[in-house]
Amino acid sequence: MIKHTALTIAGSDSSGGAGIQADLKTMLSCGVFGMSAITAITAQNTMGVKSIMQVTPSILSDQLDMIFTDIFPEAVKVGMTFNADLIEVIATKLSEYKAKNIVVDPVMVATSGARLINEDAIDSLCTLLLKEADLITPNIPEAMILSGLSRISNAEDQLLAARIIREKYDCSVLVKGGHMSDDSMSADVLYKEDNSYFWYTSPRIDNPNTHGTGCTLSSAIASFLAKGESMEDAISKAKNYLSRAIAAGLNLGQGSGPLWHMVPSCCDNTDTMKNFSSINDNQILL
Structure with a gap:
């Protein structure tokens, strides 16, 4: 019997591979x-985004009121926010209801390359929403924007970006290394509010179908936080789940296809995908 609850605040993906649809599948599986609470409706498939229609700030506000005043979420994942007006509503409501375990995936560009946030909304994202977060999960391009670094090309750059973002926004940050050029391993770094940091490394999986990986990971992290896991363990279990979903080898569509979200989320002793390591401030493990 499911006992825990989580909320996703994000855009809808008509193809079902990312956004709200991926988030809800992930939460159920976890x-x-x-x-x-839907921020925008997108017309998209595995090859790209055709059009986007935002919801009104008032309907987004009503969605959040109805959720928080009835089934209070134990964790919140925030994905596509789209514009400054919607970001202001989200930040206000998260503060008003004292939401906990807030994971913000600062979605800016889709896998296909389509822009998913207005240029003038980035400042609102940074000044209003990120200060409410417990964890931010940027990929490399997003980490460059948030940190102000012009290049992140190696582990040292990745760690530096994580440190800058943590200090800038006063929350933990997971800088994902999936966009790095190393062909054999993928490494993400968690930089926590107490200035400790952890590297998560795993073999890259040979599967070009990666539509919705960022949505899936952040939703899985929120799910495990809702179940009472520590941040380090929540990320470790979420990465295990993501690896399983990619390795399942679902092959749909003509572009970057979706993952298979209904794989088991549990971590067992035979799981070779897990390689979670804690290191001190003078070491880098890849």
């Missing part, structure tokens, strides 16, 4: 009851 053993929590998922709820949603």
Whole structure:
């Protein structure tokens, strides 16, 4: 029986591979009851985004009120926010209801390359929403924007970006290394509010179908936080789940296809995908 709850605040993906649809599938697979507040409706498939229509700030506000005043979420994942007006609503409501375990995936560009946030909304994202977050999960291009670095090309750059973002926004940050050029391993770094940091490394999986990986990972992290896991363990289990979803080898569509979200989320002793390591401030493990 599912006992825990989580909320996703994000855009809708008509092809089902990312956004709200991926989030709810992930939450269910990870053993929590998922709820949603939709920020925008996108017309998209595995090859790209055709059009986007935002919801009104008032309907987004009403969605959040109805959720928080009835089934209070134990964790919140925030994805596509689209514009400054919607970001202001989200930040205000998260603060008003004292939401906990807030994971912000600062979605800026889709896998296909389509822009998913207005240029003038980035400042609102940084000044209003990120200060409410417990964890931010940027990929390399997003980490460059948030940190102000012009280049992140190696582990030292990645760690530096994580440190800058943590200090800038006063929350933990997971800088994902999936966009790095190393062909054999993928490494993400968690930089926590207490200035400790952890590297998560795993073999890259040979599967070009990666539509919705960022949405899936952040939703899985939120799910495990809702179940009471520590941040380090929540990320470790979420990465295990993501690896399983990619390795399942679902092959749909003509572009970058979706993952298979209904794989088991549990971590067992035979799981070779897990390689979670804690290191001190003078070491880098890849």
